[in-house]
Structure formats: C-alpha cells, structure tokens
Amino acid sequence: MQKLSAKRIAGLIYRSVILLRGAIITALLVAGGLVFVGTLISVRGDFMVKPDEFISMFSILFLVLGLLFTFSIFREIQGDKTNHFYFLLPATALEKVLASWLLSNVMYIVVFSVFAFVVGQLGIALCSVFPSTDLHVLPIFSDTYWCLVKFYFFVQPAFLLGALTFTKNRIGKTLLAALVVVFGVFIYNMILCFWFTGGAFDVFSSDPFSTEGFSLAQTDLSGIGGFLFSLVFGPMMLLATYFKITEKEA
Amino acid sequence: MIQIRGLGFQYPKGRTILNDISLDFTPGNIYGVFGENGEGKSTLIKLMAGLLFPKIGYCQISSQDISRRSIENLQEIFLVPEDFELPALSIDSFEKINAPFYPKFSRDQFYQLIQEFKLFPKEKLSALSFGQKKKVLIAFGIAANTNLLLMDEPTNGLDIPSKSQFRRIMASAVDQGKCIVISTHQVRDLHSLINHVVILGQSKVIFDQSFSSVSEKLWFGRPKQQMMDEVLYAEPTFGGRAVLKRENFEETEVDLELLFNAVVSNPDKINTVIKSTHYDAKA
Numbered sequence: 346m347q348k349l350s351a352k353r354i355a356g357l358i359y360r361s362v363i364l365l366r367g368a369i370i371t372a373l374l375v376a377g378g379l380v381f382v383g384t385l386i387s388v389r390g391d392f393m394v395k396p397d398e399f400i401s402m403f404s405i406l407f408l409v410l411g412l413l414f415t416f417s418i419f420r421e422i423q424g425d426k427t428n429h430f431y432f433l434l435p436a437t438a439l440e441k442v443l444a445s446w447l448l449s450n451v452m453y454i455v456v457f458s459v460f461a462f463v464v465g466q467l468g469i470a471l472c473s474v475f476p477s478t479d480l481h482v483l484p485i486f487s488d489t490y491w492c493l494v495k496f497y498f499f500v501q502p503a504f505l506l507g508a509l510t511f512t513k514n515r516i517g518k519t520l521l522a523a524l525v526v527v528f529g530v531f532i533y534n535m536i537l538c539f540w541f542t543g544g545a546f547d548v549f550s551s552d553p554f555s556t557e558g559f560s561l562a563q564t565d566l567s568g569i570g571g572f573l574f575s576l577v578f579g580p581m582m583l584l585a586t587y588f589k590i591t592e593k594e595a
Numbered sequence: 596m597i598q599i600r601g602l603g604f605q606y607p608k609g610r611t612i613l614n615d616i617s618l619d620f621t622p623g624n625i626y627g628v629f630g631e632n633g634e635g636k637s638t639l640i641k642l643m644a645g646l647l648f649p650k651i652g653y654c655q656i657s658s659q660d661i662s663r664r665s666i667e668n669l670q671e672i673f674l675v676p677e678d679f680e681l682p683a684l685s686i687d688s689f690e691k692i693n694a695p696f697y698p699k700f701s702r703d704q705f706y707q708l709i710q711e712f713k714l715f716p717k718e719k720l721s722a723l724s725f726g727q728k729k730k731v732l733i734a735f736g737i738a739a740n741t742n743l744l745l746m747d748e749p750t751n752g753l754d755i756p757s758k759s760q761f762r763r764i765m766a767s768a769v770d771q772g773k774c775i776v777i778s779t780h781q782v783r784d785l786h787s788l789i790n791h792v793v794i795l796g797q798s799k800v801i802f803d804q805s806f807s808s809v810s811e812k813l814w815f816g817r818p819k820q821q822m823m824d825e826v827l828y829a830e831p832t833f834g835g836r837a838v839l840k841r842e843n844f845e846e847t848e849v850d851l852e853l854l855f856n857a858v859v860s861n862p863d864k865i866n867t868v869i870k871s872t873h874y875d876a877k878a
Contacts (some may be wrong), residue, residue, distance in 0.1 A: 429644075
C-alpha cells in the first residue's frame with residue numbers, strides 16, 4: 346500500500362483549480378449575478394428575504410453548478426491527447442480520487458455557500474439603502490439548506506463516477522444510469538411489498554392501506570435505508586471511482 | 596535501469612504488436628528506437644511509461660514492475676508523447692501546477708530552456724504552434740530531471756533549425772544518471788545524438804546494438820571496386836552508398852538511414868556480421 350500524501354492531494358487540487366480557473370470564474374459570476382438579482386426580487390414586497398425564497402433559488406444553482414463542476418473535473422482524463430499527462434503524474438489513484446472528491450464536494454459546498462451568502466448579503470445591504478428595508482442577515486442556513494447539502498454530499502460521488510466512466514454525453518448518461526437504478530429499486534420494493542402483504546399493497550391503487558404505505562415510503566427513510574444511503578452509497582461510489590481510475594490508468 | 600523480458604502486447608481484437616521483446620536500457624545513454632509505421636514503437640514507449648500493461652512478460656524499472664505504478668517510479672519517468680494537447684494556460688502557470696510533482700525539477704533549467712527555445716514564460720500555450728508546444732514539453736521533460744525520459748517522435752512538428760537545436764539540447768541533457776529513449780521513424784533527425792540503436796520489425800527486436808559496435812564492425816560509404824565483395828547492403832538511390840563489413844577499412848561515421856534500411860531489408864545478415872566479427876575479434 347502506497348503512502349497517502351497530503352502535499353500531493355493539495356497539489357492535485359491546486360492543479361485542478363488552475364486548469365478550471367476560467368470556467369470557475371465564469372460560473373461564479375453567472376451564479377453571483379443570479380443570486381444578486383434573485384435577492385433583490387425576494388426583498389420586493391415584504392422588504393425581507395425569507396428562508397424558502399432564497400433556498401429555492403440557491404438549490405437550483407447549487408445542484409446544477411455542482412453537477413457541471415463535477416463533470417469538468419475529469420475532462421483531462423477523457424481526452425486521448427491530454428490523459429497521458431494526468432495518468433503519469435506521480436500521485437496514487439487514491440490521491441487522485443480524494444483530491445477530485447474534496448474539490449468537487451467538500452470545497453464546492455463551502456465555497457459556493459459562502460459565495461452565495463456574501464452575494465445575497467450584498468443584495469440585502471443594497472436594498473437597505475432604501476428606508477423601507479432593514480439590514481438583516483440572509484437566512485441561508487435553514488433546514489432545507491442542510492438537507493440539500495446532505496443530499497449533495499452523499500449523491501455527488503455517483504456523478505463523480507459517471508464523469509469518469511462515460512466518455513461522451515457524460516451528464517446525460519449518468520442521469521440515465523441513476524434513473525435506471527432508482528427505477529430498479531422502485532420495482533424491487535414494489536415486488537417486495539406486494540409479496541410481503543400478500544398482494545394487499547398495490548402502488549397504483551387508491552385504497553387507504555396502499556395510500557398510507559406509499560406516502561410513508563415517500564417521507565420516511567428507515568434506519569437501514571438511511572444507513573445505506575449515507576454511509577454505504579457515497580463511499581461505495583468513491584470506491585468504484587477509485588477502481589475506475591486504476592482501470593483507466595492501464 | 597529498464598529491463599524488458601519476453602514482453603508481448605496486443606490491443607483488444609488487434610494483431611500482436613510486440614512479441615517476445617527483451618531489451619535493456621541503462622543510464623548515461625540515449626537510445627534511438629526505430630521502426631516502420633505500425634511496428635509498435637509508440638506502444639513500446641507507452642509500455643515503458645506504464646501507460647499500457649504487457650500481456651505477457653514484464654517491464655521493470657529499478658527491479659520493480661512499471662505496471663505497479665509506484666510513486667517512486669512515476670517520479671522518475673517523464674513522457675513526451677507524439678500527439679498531445681496542452682491546457683490554455685501560460686507557460687509559467689503550466690510549470691507551477693505540474694513541477695511540484697517531480698522532486699528533482701529545476702525551475703532555472705526549465706526557464707533557461709524556454710529562453711533557448713525563444714519562448715516567453717508569460718506566453719499562452721493555446722497561442723503557440725504545435726512545434727512550440729512540443730518545445731515546452733521537451734523543456735519540462737528535461738527540467739524534470741527524471742532518470743528516464745521517454746520521447747515519442749519528438750522532432751515531429753519541429754522546423755529544421757529547431758531539429759538541430761533539439762539535438763544539441765538533448766546531447767547536453769544526458770548525464771550518467773539519465774536514460775533517454777527516443778522513438779522515431781525520422782531516422783535522420785537523431786543523427787549524431789543517439790549512442791544505441793534499437794530497430795523493431797515484424798513485432799520483434801531485429802537490431803539492438805550500441806553505436807560503438809556498429810561503427811566498429813560496419814563500414815558506411817561509397818565502396819571502391821575492390822570492396823564490392825564485402826557489400827552487405829547497397830542503395831543506388833543514395834548515390835551508390837553501401838554498408839560493408841568494416842574489416843580493415845577506416846572507421847566511418849554511422850549512416851543511420853542506411854543502417855536502418857540495411858537492417859530492415861535483411862536483419863539476419865547484418866546481425867550475423869556484427870556477431871561473427873565480434874567473435875573473430877575475440878579469437
């Protein structure tokens with residue numbers, strides 16, 4: 346087992362940031378503009394930004410940009426004329442996966458949240474110039490925000506794997522693969538429910554038993570489900586990404 | 596330094612590219628790997644870099660399989676590929692993001708070479724021609740000071756003055772600790788640079804000799820009438836130039852192109868002559 350080097354991981358992160366510098370700046374400018382305008386619109390009418398108003402705009406930008414950023418991370422690997430340099434960089438496959446994950450997941454969450462908060466707060470500060478609006482703190486850290494971050498934190502590794510696995514139409518193919526998996530799980534659960542309840546549970550039926558069962562499945566994630574989703578799914582996807590990199594290196 | 600034994604390789608669903616290749620590459624030498632198109636020169640370079648894994652046999656660097664891709668090995672290998680794209684960064688940014696991965700990288704040497712190649716550190720790589728980009732990569736490869744520097748068709752895309760500049764720079768770059776392997780089909784471009792010749796043909800190594808043994812045992816030039824019996828290979832298109840057993844003739848400069856053509860046309864004949872004269876000399 347080769348030694349993990351924090352210096353090399355930092356070097357890989359720095360390298361990716363510099364390589365994607367132009368795209369990152371452009372994306373942040375666009376996102377910043379949208380957050381700023383969105384904040385101004387939110388203030389209009391009730392003179393303040395409500396948590397739900399901000400988070401609905403923030404969620405879309407956060408997820409879309411996160412997805413695009415994740416897919417841009419491995420662009421160098423997918424090119425026949427560019428990948429030799431990446432593969433020959435003296436860094437282990439594990440370091441490469443960790444650097445990509447830290448940048449597109451942990452660092453992205455922190456940087457984008459802080460950036461959106463600062464821009465939104467600037468918008469509120471601008472509005473407070475007018476006597477009708479008081480200067481108030483942007484309510485970004487709501488429950489919905491933490492749910493969103495949790496979702497991104499655990500699901501994003503699957504997109505990291507997709508970014509590495511597919512060479513063409515990577516976003517579309519990854520979304521399609523995710524859809525197939527979700528549909529597979531849905532069918533599997535449906536069969537199990539049908540079997541365990543002796544045919545009483547019918548997902549397409551509107552009888553009270555089935556309706557209650559279906560709404561419970563939508564709102565409640567069991568302990569095992571939560572464990573699988575949070576502690577198994579994300580790391581499993583990262584592990585798969587690691588094996589994919591070692592496979593591509595050969 | 597690099598030891599290749601019984602190496603075989605073929606791409607999925609493809610023909611065998613390399614078959615039973617055994618070679619040794621030692622430090623302090625510049626190796627020229629020649630071969631006709633499709634003979635597996637680039638594949639061999641990729642196998643030596645660890646970008647491809649052999650199907651049979653092995654390729655080791657410092658007694659460790661290259662396919663293990665250990666950090667210690669990767670820090671000692673740099674590849675200048677035939678075809679590549681560089682990111683849209685300035686030359687100095689390119690250096691800053693990649694140099695920290697190579698412990699022996701010399702910034703002074705890199706910028707000295709960049710200057711020698713008439714380039715500027717602030718120049719954008721995207722604005723450079725392919726030949727200029729290749730110069731940046733060659734400069735980076737030399738400055739990385741890896742023990743093994745692999746170059747695949749490095750002179751492709753270089754203009755005529757740059758080719759001689761390349762030869763001069765490469766000759767000054769080699770030292771006792773370094774091994775440089777250059778693969779090319781443009782045999783003339785490596786004139787007076789390499790000191791060992793490897794020729795690939797029909798998926799095998801058909802020639803593997805040092806320059807000194809070639810010049811010791813073979814004679815290159817326009818033969819006189821009385822020398823005609825010793826002719827091993829003659830090429831009328833070269834104005835009557837031929838390869839002969841050297842015997843008692845004066846030593847001549849090795850004509851790489853003529854040697855390549857002679858070996859490709861009849862490898863056994865040339866190899867037998869080199870080996871037999873070697874044994875004769877021993878006797």
